Amino acid sequence: MASATIAPALKQPAWTNDRNVLRVLAIVFVVFVYVLPLIDDSTKTMDFMTKAMIYVFLGMGLNVVVGYAGLLDLGYIAFYAIGAYTCGILTQAFHIPQWAAVPGVVVACIIAGIIIGGPTLRLRSDYLAIVTLGFGEIIRVTARNLTIDAPDGSPMVRGPSGMANIEQWSFGGWSFTDGLNIGGMFIREQVIFYYFVTTIALVLGVFGISRLANGRLGRAWKAVRDDEDAAEAMGINTYTTKITAYIIGAVWAGLAGQLSATQQLSIAPTSFEFLFSALILMAVVIGGMGSTPGVVLGAMFVSLVPNLLRNYEWAENRYLYFGILLVVVMLFRPKGFWPATDILPWSSEKIHKWLTARKAAKAGKDLIATEEDTYE
Amino acid sequence: MSETPRDTLLEVRDLVLRFGGVVAVDGLNMSVHAGEIVSVIGPNGAGKTSAFNCISGFYRANSGSIRFLGQSILRRQPSTITKMGMARTFQNLRLFKEMSILDNVKTGAHYRMKQHWFDALLHTPAYGKSERECEDDARYWLDFVGFKGDTSMYVTALPYGEQRRVEIARALMTKPRVLMLDEPAAGLNHSEKQGLIELIRRIQALGISIVLIEHDMGLVMDISERIIVLNYGKEIADGTPDEIRNDPLVVEAYLGTDEDEEDAE
Amino acid sequence: MTQVLIDGLFLGCVYALIALGYSMVYGIIKLLNFAHGDIFMFGAMIAFTMLTAVPGLQSAGIVAVFGVLILSMFLTGGTGVLIEAVAYKPLRSAPRLSLLITAVGMSFVLEYGVKQFWGSKSITWPQWAQMGAGSIPIFDGTITISRLVLMAVSIALMVGLGFYINGTRQGRAMRAIALDQRASTLMGVDVNRTISLVFFIGSALAGAAGVMFGMYYGAIGFMMGFLLGLKAFTAAVIGGIGNMYGAMLGGLTLGLIERTTVYFCNGDDSWKDVVSFGLLILFLTLRPTGILGDRVVERM
Incomplete structure (x- = not known):
């Protein structure tokens, strides 16, 4: 049959098709982020790198919803806000350590995910975009107007001023604020926090999500994204599949919200605007929907650009450039910078075709002969 | 029965x-x-x-x-x-375009795979076992329909007739x-x-x-x-x-x- | 209470004008055009520039304002057509997600492009081009003459559109494409031209709403299209998306509901958006086809 003869011709050069290349790059990246504080642990660097890792975590969460399940979520930051507020309220109202608030954050996000996703995921998927946009606004407005007092009567959630004095993470008697002494080297709070966030972002965000995507559930997500009817015909309940994607995305965003709240040690409702949701979406789309390396790079890109653009005016106008980039990417490279279907960004279809053509030209007669065989 | x-x-x-x-x-x-x-x-x-x-x-x-x-x-x-x-195929080919041939066929085993999502997250033994069984099954059916190419390719790279075969293998995968x-x-x-x-x-x-x-x-x-x-x-x-x-x-x-x-x- | 009704109806007219564009575009190519709200904003901005940049316009008074309104409609209409041609047309056969994301990107381009040229500060509409303050008492409320004029203009636009869609060849072509694009092509309808036309009309109406907004409220800003666009979309869904009369009805309904909410919150308007979007979610859950939409069998 045709496949036997045509398939090898379409193949890319062996090394670009080798997953080990990807592994090596992943190791380089991991080593880099872990070694970085040894090179530069200035407050500024640690601050924006921690933020960048939170973006990576958020990006991987949104990647499940947009990249794998193909659902457009424009209010993703709502769950991030829910996570931040839930951990703030739980730790301050009940005086529990930060880690004990994690289950609360997870449950709150699951409930919110079911409330929003439950009814709308039954509809055409483009309605989800607008509902999530509306939901994002609801959460933002609610956050701005919300005032709750702690059980002891002191103000806890203070409307437009948000929350202050968020608990730092502490385990047993040891808190991040105490720092850490290893072999005479003192590691301060900010660096510990960076390592903490990086580890969570890499383990739960990057590796966790890509593992999920390669399993049974991940295959179902992708199937639903590519063709909903065909997925149903394969015995996949498309509705529950979509809702699991939505909820997992929500939980990941909630955890990111908790991390962010503990980084700032306060919560400001102004940070939960649509722009932030759009920024994470851009990270996913520009990087490559459904592509782990793409989303990691995309998230680093959108979060680090303001720091990299020395020119103040450029940094100020970045949303204009992001908008243009978004349209350009969709028009000319819809799979993003690092397509999920390719091992490396430059092993794209064009090169692929060019190589095929060159091979075909070289092989010349052979290929024509085998093609004739196929259609005898 | x-x-x-x-x-x-x-x-x-x-x-x-x-x-x-x-x-x-x-x-x-x-x-x-x-x-x-x-x-x-x-x-x-x-x-x-x-x-x-x-x-x-x-x-x-x-x-x-x-x-x-x-x-x-x-x-x-x-x-x-x-x-x-009851399995079916579609009049116009409806394969999952951004999935590999093997993954396309593996979706057919979705409902009978014994694998929870946290098995995939933690790579538990159940994950390994279910994925292996599923893959063996998928390869069996691909072989059964007479597909002999590289199963890690994306389906869109296949000629039409081959895509038809993969679609039938995928339907057979649902038992x-x-x-x-x-x-x-x-x-x-x-x-x-x-x-x-x-x-x-x-x-x-x-x-x-x-x-x-x-x-x-x-x-x-x-x-x-x-x-x-x-x-x-x-x-x-x-x-x-x-x-x-x-x-x-x-x-x-x-x-x-x-x-x-x-x-x- | 009468005042609430009047305020609500006025706001509803603005929503309805924007909602029409949303609804028409959705009806014809099933795209949620996120950039639509920003076209509304863009209309206000170019009208503002014309009003302030052309010397001697002030002496022409109200005639000049209406001239600018019509010119702005043409310009926003053109912008809509351009956006469709550049960003949406090449993706018509691409997956829906790409089209939606492109629309989000276009919205950003418009917002921050405008910010680039007009700045991020709120812009004050020229005093002379704002509507006069004379008012007529109605029962226990009052309506300013300017409102009355603006409402009349928007109603005239909507009625005109109604005649256009139902009474002309082009209108029939639009309805045909909305029902079945492929069959329309086979029947000799020029699909590309008709879609461009829909974008032109929808964007022109949004532009008109933008100018009216500036004339009435006196202050405009580069982000005003975002929230208003979202509200207009809500209006379109409440009325029944894809249905023209639904968009009008939804706009008026939403305007009334919003003002009533503010009334019952004793003038505190912080929760009105929550109520609107809550309503959107409720409608999509319970009656996704809206008040006037029919239940359509979706074919594979």
């Missing part, structure tokens, strides 16, 4: 489907027995695919009954019907009792059609009943044990290929009325 060869697996009674004012399926009756190959034929727009979509749960019938393995499936979701043992093929020979060349006929016979040999919508009369007459002819959403004939060939109503439906021929009968 084990059945004797003539047991009825699928039974459709008085099925009606309307789109607004158009009656796509108008009181269809048909049944499928264990292990047989049934073809559904009829002129374009006779309601074949609509009937297919009703049976597999994609359209909600307006009235009538559909019973599969003794249970009513009229209001069931397509995925539930697939789980019960069906009844396999419904919607125009599987469309767009295939002569040798590919021969391959398809042989493949359908081998599927039948596994004890799977096959329902076929097809326009290629040669193929239909060659492999069908029974043929159901639809016209304007109604069943106009049901019989063996020989009976159908000589049925005046069928001839009329395909060629239009011809007085002389009716007289000759």
Whole structure:
């Protein structure tokens, strides 16, 4: 049959098709982020790198919803806000350590995910975009107007001023604020926090999500994204599949919200605007929907650009450039910078075709002969 | 459940489907027995695919009954019907375009894989075992349909005929009792059609009943044990290929009325 | 209470004008055009520039304002057509997700492009081009003459559109494409031209709403299209998306509901958006086809 003869011709050069290349790059990246504080642990660097890792975590969460399940979520930051507020309220109202608030954050996000996703995921998927946009606004407005007092009567959630004095993470008697002494080297709070966030972002965000995507559930997500009817015909309940994607995305965003709240040690409702949701979406789309390396790079890109653009005016106008980039990417490279279907960004279809053509030209007669065989 | 060869697996009674004012399926009756190959034929727009979509749960019938393995499936979701043992392919190829060939076929095992999402997250032994079994299965069925290429390729890189094979392998992966093929020979060349006929016979040999919508009369007459002819959403004939060939109503439906021929009968 | 009704109806007219564009575009190519709200904003901005940049316009008074309104409609209409041609047309056969994301990107381009040229500060509409303050008492409320004029203009636009869609060849072509694009092509309808036309009309109406907004409220800003666009979309869904009369009805309904909410919150308007979007979610859950939409069988 045709496949036997045509398939090898379409193949890319062996090394670009080798997953080990990807592994090596992943190791380089991991080593880099872990070694970085040894090179530069200035407050500024640690601050924006921690933020960048939170973006990576958020990006991987949104990647499940947009990249794998193909659902457009424009209010993703709502769950991030829910996570931040839930951990703030739980730790301050009940005086529990930060880690004990994690289950609360997870449950709150699951409930919110079911409330929003439950009814709308039954509809055409483009309605989800607008509902999530509306939901994002609801959460933002609610956050701005919300005032709750702690059980002891002191103000806890203070409307437009948000929350202050968020608990730092502490385990047993040891808190991040105490720092850490290893072999005479003192590691301060900010660096510990960076390592903490990086580890969570890499383990739960990057590796966790890509593992999920390669399993049974991940295959179902992708199937639903590519063709909903065909997925149903394969015995996949498309509705529950979509809702699991939505909820997992929500939980990941909630955890990111908790991390962010503990980084700032306060919560400001102004940070939960649509722009932030759009920024994470851009990270996913520009990087490559459904592509782990793409989303990691995309998230680093959108979060680090303001720091990299020395020119103040450029940094100020970045949303204009992001908008243009978004349209350009969709028009000319819809799979993003690092397509999920390719091992490396430059092993794209064009090169692929060019190589095929060159091979075909070289092989010349052979290929024509085998093609004739196929259609005898 | 084990059945004797003539047991009825699928039974459709008085099925009606309307789109607004158009009656796509108008009181269809048909049944499928264990292990047989049934073809559904009829002129374009006779309601074949609509009937297919009703049976597999994609359209909600307006009235009538559909019973599969003794249970009513009229209001069931397509995925539930697939789980019960009815698989289908689509008229226009509906493979998952951004998934590899192997992953495409593996989706068919979704509902029977013993793997929770946290198995995938933690790579537990259950994950390894279920993935391995699923992959072995997928390779078995790809081999069964005669696919010999690189399974890590994306489906869009395959020629049309090969994609058809992968789609059938994917449907077989759901372990069906009844396999419904919607125009599987469309767009295939002569040798590919021969391959398809042989493949359908081998599927039948596994004890799977096959329902076929097809326009290629040669193929239909060659492999069908029974043929159901639809016209304007109604069943106009049901019989063996020989009976159908000589049925005046069928001839009329395909060629239009011809007085002389009716007289000759 | 009468005042609430009047305020609500006025706001509803603005929503309805924007909602029409949303609804028409959705009806014809099934795209949620996120950039639509920003077209509204863009209309206000170019009208502002014309009003302030052309010397001697002030002496022409109200005639000049209406001239600018019509010119702005043409310009926003053109912008809509341009956006469709550049960003949406090449993706018409691409997956829906790409189209939606492109629309989000276009919205950003408009917002931050405008910010680039007009700045991020709120812009004050020229005093002379704002509507006079004379008012007429109605029962226990009052309606300013300017409102009355603006409402009349928007109603005239909507009625005109109604005649256009139902009474002309082009209108029939639009309805045909909305029903079945492929069949329309086969029947000789020029699909590309008609879609461009829909974008032109929808964007022109949004532009008109933008100018009216500036004339009435006196202050405009580069982000005003975002929230208003979202509200207008809500209006379109409440009325029944894809249905023209639904968009009008939804706009008026939403305007009334919003003002009533503010009334019952004793003038505190912080929760009105929550109520609107809550309503959107409720409608999509319970009656996704809206008040006037029909239940349509979706074919595979």
